[in-house]
Amino acid sequence: MGQFELTPEQQQMRALAREVSEEFRDRSTTWETSGEFPWQNMSRLAETGLLGASVPEQYGGGGGTWLDAALILEEIGRCCYVTAMAALGELGVQTRVIAAYGSESVRERHLPEVARGEAICAICITEPDTGSDLKAMRTTARDDGDHVIVSGHKTLISRADVAAVFVVFCKIKGASGADEVGAVVVGRDTPGLSVGQTFQTLGGDTLHEVSFDECRVPADHVLARDDGLRRMLSMFNGQRCLNASVSLGIAQGAQDLAVDQAKNRRQGGRPIGEHQGLGWLLADNEVAIEAARLLIWRATAKAGQGFPERHEASMAKLFANEMALRVTDTALQVFGGHGWTKEMPVERYLRWARYGPLGGGTPQIQRNGIARHLLRA
Ligand SMILES: Cc1cc2nc3c(=O)[nH]c(=O)nc-3n(C[C@H](O)[C@H](O)[C@H](O)COP(=O)(O)OP(=O)(O)OC[C@H]3O[C@@H](n4cnc5c(N)ncnc54)[C@H](O)[C@@H]3O)c2cc1C
Known part of the structure; x- marks a missing residue:
């Protein structure tokens, strides 16, 4: 890395993120005490273009880099942890993985909604008996004609109560690569998907159990099959x-x-x-x-x-x-x-x-x- 300065555009974006996040400071206890999702803050992030910063431009986002997302999340975290956790998926890995590995129909369906603040994304990796040891996960996806069927239980999942899109890590039967681990996008309206127990946390956000009971999704919702892990x-x-x-x-x-x-x-x-x-x-x-x-x-x-x-x-x-x-x-x-x-x-x-x-x-x-x-x- 030749220099340690942010570009003028990054400085501008950081200043905007700071200004908007300052509005969140006084409200930060509201979400902690009510346990509600900070929709008001998320709308503000969406209308200023900050929430969609990681969405590619052709899907209505800012086409930003990981550094851009890091700058925005630092500013939000400075004022309101609950909002930072709410925006983490949209600014981070869920959006990026859909943009990098999603089929065109999955990208077209979900990424513009993410940029507009209309779709919250959950990522489902942790299971009741499997946390750090990813390879031991039990959730599976198996082929069924032009669909795959996802089955298993996840826990400690952020945003699952409000998410429209679930990126589910699972073992894909017959996939090549280490331990058949891959990922599938499951929409909230998919029959068999249910959100169970809610856990209150020390930070004021909530975590949730999510079950996938024979969820049937189109095969092009598989994000990573071969070499998935x-x-x-x-x-x-x-x-x-x-x-x-x-x-x-x-x-x-x-x-x-x-x-x-x-x-x-x-x-x-x-x-x-x-x-x-x-x-x-x-x-x-x-x-x-x-x-x-x-x-x-x-x-x-x-x-x-x-x-x-x-x-x-x-x-x-x-x-x-x-x-x-x-x-x-x-x-x-x-x-x-x-x-x-x-x-x-x-x-x-x-x-x-x-x-x-x-x-x-x-x-x-x-x-x-x-x-x-x-x-x-
Ligand atoms: C605020 C919050 C939000 C979260 N959101 C999500 C989410 O959205 N989606 C999701 O999938 N998960 C989420 N999680 C779960 C989180 O990713 C897991 O808690 C984490 O991966 C650890 O897994 P575990 O809790 O099962 O602990 P375990 O893996 O059971 O570990 C217990 C302890 O043993 C230690 N340990 C385990 N293996 C080793 C080893 N090989 N060597 C040394 N020490 C070891 C760990 O460091 C830990 O201290 C969230 C957790 C928190 C706190």
Whole structure:
């Protein structure tokens, strides 16, 4: 990478994302307490073109890069975790995988709806007995003439309560490649698809169980059949970077609050930030945030319209997720006992940051991959 500057267009888009996300800040507790999907915020993201940034231009989107999506999600995460999680699928992997591997009819049907904010996309990978160990998944797709039949159960699925489109990871009988793992698009109106139990989370979003009971979908809804695992995992590297961007935004949001508090709260006759012990906490936070940002920018900038490289995506995710835990914890410390109360906004950043190391591949799994990469070299 020759330079570290964003283009004028990216700076403009980032400024727009910041302006729009600031509108979400005051409403962020609404979704946490009601458990409702933030439709109001999603409409705003759609009308400003931010929600469709990852949709190719010929389907009504912005035709943006992974870096563009990372910039937008950082800004949303800075103000409202629930909205960042709501937009993650549309800005991220679901849209990209349909654009890259979907048949023309699947693209034409779903991508314009995504850009207009009319179709929310869920991704269904995790199963009750299979999380990190993808290859052990039990959901299957089998051929049935010019259709495939999808059967299985998924759990901890974001947005399933409102999703119109489900990208379902499953084993495709007879497919070539490692363990027959591939993916199929299943529309919400497909007979046999049902959304079961809802789980409330510490972050304020909800997760859901989804069942596919002999769901019959046209064969051209298969996104990846042969060599599916490799293709799906390379696509998932993009998700790792965007999960990291949300963590980055959460950390930046907490740091902004902490710096403000350190300037304004006085103890011992001076602003608390002027006590060296506290100023150094903020300095360490700043360095860690910037380091995470550079890892994310590098991984996404090199990917362009393709998919990020695994090693770089894993390093970005691992570092950003763990950084956000430390930074939000330190930010709360800056607020003292008041920070622990729900009257102060900083406590919610600490809760929000906890999601990163759980979703989309844990730190242990990232470390396993990074170590394997080193030992192979
Ligand atoms: C907010 C949120 C949103 C989510 N959204 C979605 C979604 O939309 N779609 C979806 O499919 N899933 C989703 N998930 C699920 C998430 O992807 C899984 O929770 C994650 O992959 C881990 O799987 P698991 O929970 O089954 O844990 P397990 O795989 O059972 O792991 C339990 C613990 O063991 C560790 N572990 C497991 N294997 C190893 C190993 N080989 N080496 C070292 N340690 C190991 C893990 O790191 C973890 O700490 C979401 C989760 C969260 C928290």
